[in-house]
Amino acid sequence: MEMTTVYFHMTLANCFLLCLSCSDFSRKHEWQLYSHNASSSSCSAKRDIIPTLSCKKLIDAFPLDEIDGNYVHTVKRCVFSESPPTPLKGPLKLAAVSEEVLESILDLDVSASLYEDFVLYLSGSKLFPGSVPLAHRYGGHQFGYWAGQLGDGRAHLLGEYTSRKGETWELQLKGSGKTPYSRSGDGRAVVRSSVREFLCSEAMHHLGVPTSRAASLVLSEEPVLRDQFYNGSIKKERGAVVLRLAKSWFRIGSLEILTKSGELDLLRKILDFVIEEHFTSITKNDPDKYVAFFSTVLNETAHMIAQWMSVGFAHGVGNTDNFSLLSITIDYGPFGFMEAYNPNFVPNSSDDEERYSIGAQANVGLFNLEKLLEALYPVLNPSQQSWAKHVLKGYPQIYQKRFQELFIAKLGLEEQDESDDGYLIAFLLKMMEDTRADFTMTFRQLSEVSALQLQSGSIPKEMWALQDLSMHEFFSEWVNMYLPRLQRAYQSDEARQHRMKGINPRYVLRNWMAESAIRKAENDDFSEVRLLQEVLARPYTEQARAEERHYASRPPRWAQGLRVSCSS
Template sequence: MRSMNSIKLVETLVFLRVHWHYQTITVPPQYFFCKCCFHICVFQDVLRNILDLNESVIQNEEFVLCVSGGKLFPGSIPLAHRYGGHQFGYWAGQLGDGRAHFLGEYTNRKGERWELQLKGSGKTPYSRSGDGRAVIRSSVREFLCSEAMHFLGVPTSRALSLVVSEEPVWRDLFYNGNVIKERGAVVLRLARSWFRIGSLEILTRTGELDVLRTLLDFIIEEYFKSIAMNDPDKYVVFFSRVVNETAHLIAHWMSVGFAHGVCNTDNFSLLSITIDYGPFGFMESYDPNFVPNTSDDEGRYSIGAQANVGLFNLQKLLELMEDTGADFTMTFRQLSEVTMSQLQTGSIPPSMWALSDLLSHEYFRDWVQLYLKRLMESDSDAARQHRMQGVNPRYVLRNWMAESAIRKAEKNDFSEVALLQKTLTEPFVEQEEAERAGYSSKPPSWAQQLRVSCSS
């Protein structure tokens, strides 16, 4: 069926109005019986603090239809955004929202403006040969990780809801000709803006310079209000802001061991927030060449390529961690929990398994002496521990945790998705249920065999 499009916002080739077919997901009656049931999950923080809604709305049939793509929100005009991008270093031409529908903007009681978008909600004029759908595994990962990153303090898009369908979606997971049937899903995600670097690239490439200037002026006026529109250097100032804020974003990524996986220009936000969660990964054993994406054969987007900064002591620590395969997240977390006395005597308790892995390294004692010297220059040990525990998470969304939740969700058991929802909203706080689930323990041996790809 051909889509019917019309002009929206700036010129003809930035946004297209999409004819809505109301056929994304068939919503059965069993959706409507609990907050996190077999088919729908909702993050209450987004519901309450961004959309000003009470959790009772989850029981409302119209709400579920809207967040699943079965019905439009009142006043919504679905749009698809056209953009281009460099993918793995090469110009990929016109891309665009191939399975995402921009629903509109909501201004909440705090005056914040949020753009709502459905992902996995069906075809658009930019779907190319795709079906416009998303599968449960990629949708669970984006749903959980976008909120996990928010509570880690990393600038990010947000996720309101995940609705899982019984309808089949066919995917070649590793692009090897092995097509399998998977379950479809829809995520309602939010951001201050969905404009990307590729939003501007496509207009430059096609010579649409008048449209480019119009779009740039719109973006600056709407999202960079501190830049004066009558400033003759406004575009230079805008560029400088994007460069600086993107550098800060990547520093945030590095601080929590996050590798995006597909750092293409169409996946990089002009507002310097993390968007488009695909084959991402949180580094476990320290490896500067860590690549979460199996499609990245040359390691172009390895975590080490995201940034190349570090202080002397930190670099020395990372060298030890690389040699011993120490866990990235838990090494720093356990450094925030260990006492100076334990470091001085080398009496690291077995429960601090990540630090224990470092004990055998020949340079560990030398590094500890440097570290202790630095600690003695600061405040009390308790204050140091408290401060460090506020920035070094105990829990991140490791691939094995997401995979465990996905396997259960595929069997209509969303209990682990719910547990991860709860755990990842307080990543710096030790939680009894999360500890029982092993979320701060040494990863299971099978975790090393996990692979993720762009297939979703």
């Protein structure tokens, strides 16, 4: 199938397009948790047993791998393999839990985390009641090339939990040992990548970005060998495991592997399952449901990437196997929040070709959607194929519209002025690029500065990012465009500042902050992991402890050489 790729060009006039750029594994028992104060109302309001999971829906819907065992092999004619986790060796330490996930999703009192045995469930050493651990078969295009069979090489889907609210969540361990899809890997994850995934999953949620969630972070003494920067320097690191949750872990690669293998009956089964479970607005008997599904995924993917851009987030491994069919952010490997504004910011030191720079994220989304359509092509008739191609051509406009809406909101403007708002955004970003102004703090300090200070150029010294921006020769010209738009939108400067502070975060998970927490965690000091977790749960609110740690200050000089790679 021939597809036409839409290319975006980074110019002052249109830069806002991009960078505005149940089996043998089941445990039939339930484990009772007793609170230190069993009579307290707060504990009695919560479920006080280990959550019971179910794998029945997935096992009934799809055939399982006929070959037993976790040894690596080519898997055919199935969607999942039964695969028990391999418990981490040595003493286990619970580094952090998400109170919100435990209480609001899993219906547990957070006091459950005080029990030593509870860590065994969070790490895969014990199985939740009803769990039948599964590893998912999928393929993917990695760095632009078809990589064949990939799959969950170090992750185990434990089962589905239905909360008291009626919401269903799939629980998955990451770093829990080998599966049939581990290839040459050991099935483990290390502390540095696990800390980053745990913190960023929850941080993105509190920024309002669609994402998987993280319930817990468990560390062990088990040595894991890694060549962090692929330079021959192999070192011992500590193993870790994250318990993470999502409504579904199906991704574009889940469909690609079936089309590539000619397993079209299974392809239809997954599509019908995903549509019925997660795309309830689509009628299951609609003859055009697959095109409607593609259109919805395209629209939501464009919106997700625009939201990434609005907080300066870049996914460092945006392969098709890492792009969710539900358009949520998954698989936090190398990632980064851009600091100095740079459309060529690359969060992954393994990305020599800069394929996944922040300025390329929208094009990456387009490429992945093209591959999704290629996977769907065999189950579409000729008229549906033509229709889906037309849908694909609308991606740039959908992305541009959502991007512009988000950035207009970041500037505190309630209504769009189609004639010049795009230029206002592009002008600002070009100045930020020229001055290397900090992305997050420029917008935050625009939220905090008064209109009078902007107009007069008397920007306080503590507003360091805005001071950097004000050094641009055209800064006054931009301010003279911006202020009249603000005056049309607000009756008072205080109202404008209040609104903008609720949109522009003061704190994001910068690499240096994560690195500081990782170094401490590797020595069993989890204080900064927990502090960051607390701070990033309220990213729009100025917090004394965060200010003491300089989380909104210029990044320290030692952080300039930090690198994050695919090795984890």
